[in-house]
């Protein structure tokens with residue numbers, strides 16, 4: 387993370403204000419949408435394996451549910467803050483709206499570092515989180531999902547706790563469940579694949595063929611891994627990936643001129659997306675410390691890690707060769723860096739459009755769970771491609787027609803849909 391002062395919620399509000407000005411929103415709508423509708427903050431006491439009790443801080447923020455039940459992931463992260471969760475909940479509202487699924491925006495988190503917790507301790511955090519929120523989440527209220535450092539196993543523990551409290555089976559409570567336990571085929575791949583569905587469309591727009599492009603990817607977690615997989619299938623070459631190194635508490639980039647071998651890297655990666663540096667060197671990778679992923683001579687940059695990564699400090703290092711930035715992460719680009727990207731004429735696929743594949747597939751999972759009838763993988767991914775592609779086309783057409791930056795066009799469509807829903811309900 388950069389030292390430059392960064393408040394993700396202030397950033398999300400500034401982005402919203404810009405859209406509100408453009409749409410000429412009335413003051414009540416602005417006030418309503420600038421802030422979350424509801425917030426929960428609570429303590430989760432956990433008996434640790436050594437017998438001591440540790441108290442963890444948990445959050446759930448429901449930004450807006452005018453278009454349907456709240457939806458959004460739960461992050462386990464040592465640097466989690468209420469402002470980060472607020473920002474992420476707002477971005478979830480716009481994300482669901484831009485792909486036009488009938489869900490609102492929420493987000494949750496726990497301040498903790500799963501690297502230092504046993505599975506049993508993590509299970510107790512999951513169950514404690516649900517006990518605190520058992521009346522405030524639900525298939526028709528607010529539907530959680532995985533996010534940074536949470537997995538299908540965490541979702542299943544949470545579901546189990548909720549079903550135990552409510553004395554019934556309610557698999558629509560949560561998404562990202564294991565396949566066979568109410569999960570949807572395709573959900574694991576969905577966010578990364580969704581990024582590449584939009585990249586594929588953007589490349590057509592830029593008159594580029596995927597086979598003749600290269601990319602540099604920040605992050606090597608779930609989103610990055612599946613984005614690389616599909617980009618490779620389209621013929622694209624990833625020459626650099628980066629990841630966080632837990633032991634050294636800093637990030638490293640792994641470079642290979644001829645293209646990284648995804649499966650070889652996966653074989654030396656832990657469950658948090660950390661790549662083994664020594665083994666990578668043995669496989670012929672250049673291992674470089676810091677954020678060198680950003681200054682690669684490539685056509686495409688894909689930040690697929692955390693917020694606040696492309697900043698005023700490093701945006702100047704983006705090479706002239708870069709034609710496209712696809713934001714797999716939520717909030718990776720600060721407003722100052724964004725201005726520079728826009729003025730350089732780089733085509734951007736903004737976060738809440740590029741990474742909407744996860745929540746779109748979560749919506750499909752919810753539908754399947756609620757009717758207890760599960761679709762084939764191809765059916766899920768086919769539907770996902772249709773949704774992502776049509777959302778991309780709608781944003782791109784507006785951007786072209788009104789000569790707008792892609793992020794602005796995405797905001798205008800999303801905020802307009804949500805403001806309209808609030809109006810039709812008679813809230814404002």
Ligand code: GLU
Nearest residue numbers: 458459531533744745748
């Ligand atoms: N955590 C993912 C996101 O940020 C998915 C959320 C969901 O599936 O509800 O979009």
